[in-house]
Structures are given as structure tokens and as C-alpha cells.
Amino acid sequence: DIQMTQSPSSLSASVGDRVTITCRASQGISNSLAWYQQKPGKAPKLLLYAASRLESGVPSRFSGSGSGTDYTLTISSLQPEDFATYYCQQYYSTPLLTFGGGTKVEIK
Amino acid sequence: QVQLVESGGGVVQPGGSLRLSCAASGFTFSSYGMHWVRQAPGKGLEWVAFIRYDGSNKYYADSVKGRFTISRDNSKNTLYLQMNSLRAEDTAVYYCAKDRVDRGYDSYFDYWGQGTLVTVSS
Numbered sequence: 001d002i003q004m005t006q007s008p009s010s011l012s013a014s015v016g017d018r019v020t021i022t023c024r025a026s027q028g029i030s031n032s033l034a035w036y037q038q039k040p041g042k043a044p045k046l047l048l049y050a051a052s053r054l055e056s057g058v059p060s061r062f063s064g065s066g067s068g069t070d071y072t073l074t075i076s077s078l079q080p081e082d083f084a085t086y087y088c089q090q091y092y093s094t095p096l097l098t099f100g101g102g103t104k105v106e107i108k
Numbered sequence: 109q110v111q112l113v114e115s116g117g118g119v120v121q122p123g124g125s126l127r128l129s130c131a132a133s134g135f136t137f138s139s140y141g142m143h144w145v146r147q148a149p150g151k152g153l154e155w156v157a158f159i160r161y162d163g164s165n166k167y168y169a170d171s172v173k174g175r176f177t178i179s180r181d182n183s184k185n186t187l188y189l190q191m192n193s194l195r196a197e198d199t200a201v202y203y204c205a206k207d208r209v210d211r212g213y214d215s216y217f218d219y220w221g222q223g224t225l226v227t228v229s230s
Contacts, residue, residue: 001170032214034216034217036153036217038153043203043220043221043222043223044153044203044217044220045220046208046216046217046218049208049216055218087152087153089153089216091214091215091216094213094214094215095141095143095158095165095167095215096155096167096169097143097155097158097215098155099152099153099154099155100152101152102152102153
């Protein structure tokens with residue numbers, strides 16, 4: 001099974017800050033990575049897929065990069081509505097999927 | 109618009125059974141692979157099961173293999189999860205989720221239901 005390790009598990013940031021979240025796979029996943037945002041009591045929302053492709057309707061302040069085993073989600077200028085928990089998900093081994101443990105972005 | 113509506117959650121004793129349903133609308137259900145994903149209280153997301161668009165193949169997480177069965181009825185636009193031999197560690201919100209790409213080979217999710225809570229407790 002492919003394990004996904006996200007870091008940090010939580011962070012505090014202010015509106016306007018640049019935020020970076022990292023996801024590391026236990027083996028190469030060839031950019032087969034999606035990122036989701038989840039707010040309390042709600043279902044996750046797809047932000048990016050194929051490591052760097054922005055889902056329709058998602059603000060351009062969200063971006064993704066990486067290759068091999070290491071990937072990052074960057075929020076260029078944190079907005080109030082971005083405070084949430086973020087998850088990465090590998091689909092290299094579709095249909096056996098795994099998620100990262102999540103990163104909670106809190107207000108400083 | 110795409111809608112996924114889960115139902116069937118509730119409180120069940122350890123060793124008991126429950127069947128979840130997910131009613132789909134707003135897209136051609138029979139063209140998309142479907143998944144169940146769960147989230148224990150205060151925890152992260154865990155993929156549970158997948159069924160291909162035509163029901164021809166099914167896959168499960170090791171944690172539920174042999175106890176859970178995923179199925180679908182394309183004539184009713186409905187996805188199911190039969191859960192047997194339930195354990196306390198199965199307590200979670202269960203989401204159904206739709207593959208973004210029809211008949212695709214990569215599974216990531218563009219639509220999720222609102223979730224249904226399953227509590228396994230005596």
C-alpha cells in the first residue's frame with residue numbers, strides 16, 4: 001500500500017500569508033495526486049488533481065507542484081474562507097486509494 | 109446539478125449490520141465509478157470501497173474486506189454499502205463520492221454526498 005504523509009498536521013497563519021502544505025508518498029506516484037479542502041461538518045471539496053491542475057471554480061491563489069514522491073499545496077495569499085483542513089490523496093494505485101492525514105489551517 | 113444523498117446511517121450494536129444507500133442525480137450515474145469514503149469522529153479520511161461504472165469490479169480497503177459489500181443499481185441511480193460484523197472502529201461518517209472522470213482509470217472525486225453517521229456501540 002502507498003502511504004501518504006502530510007506535514008505539518010496543523011499550522012497557524014494570518015490573512016494574506018503564503019501557506020505551503022507538503023505531502024510525501026511512500027513511493028513515486030507520477031503526479032497522481034489530488035488535494036481537497038474540508039470545512040467542519042462538510043464534505044471535502046476537490047481543489048487540484050494531477051498534482052497541479054486546478055479544478056474548475058477554484059480560486060487561482062491555490063496551486064500545486066511536485067514530482068516523484070514529494071508534492072506541495074500552496075495558498076498564495078490566505079483568505080478568511082481558506083481556514084479549513086486540507087487533505088492530499090494519491091490515485092496512482094487506483095482503485096486502492098489513500099489520503100494523507102490532513103493539515104488544519106487555523107487563524108493566528 | 110449533481111446531487112449525492114446518503115441514507116441508512118444510525119446506531120448499531122457490535123456485530124450488527126447496516127445498509128447505506130446513496131441516491132445520485134444530475135449526471136449519468138451508469139458512466140461513473142463510485143466510492144465510499146469514511147471519516148471517524150475528529151479523524152482523517154479513509155477510502156473504503158470502489159465499484160466500477162458497470163458494477164463489473166469491486167475493491168475494498170483491507171480494514172473492511174470480507175465484512176462490507178459495495179453494490180449499485182444503475183436503473184435506480186443508487187449506490188449501496190452493506191456493512192456486516194460491525195465493530196466500534198467502524199464508527200464514522202460515511203460519504204459516497206463520484207469519480208471525476210467517466211469510465212476513467214484514475215479515481216479522484218469531484219462530488220461528495222453530505223455523509224451519513226454510523227455509530228457502532230452497545
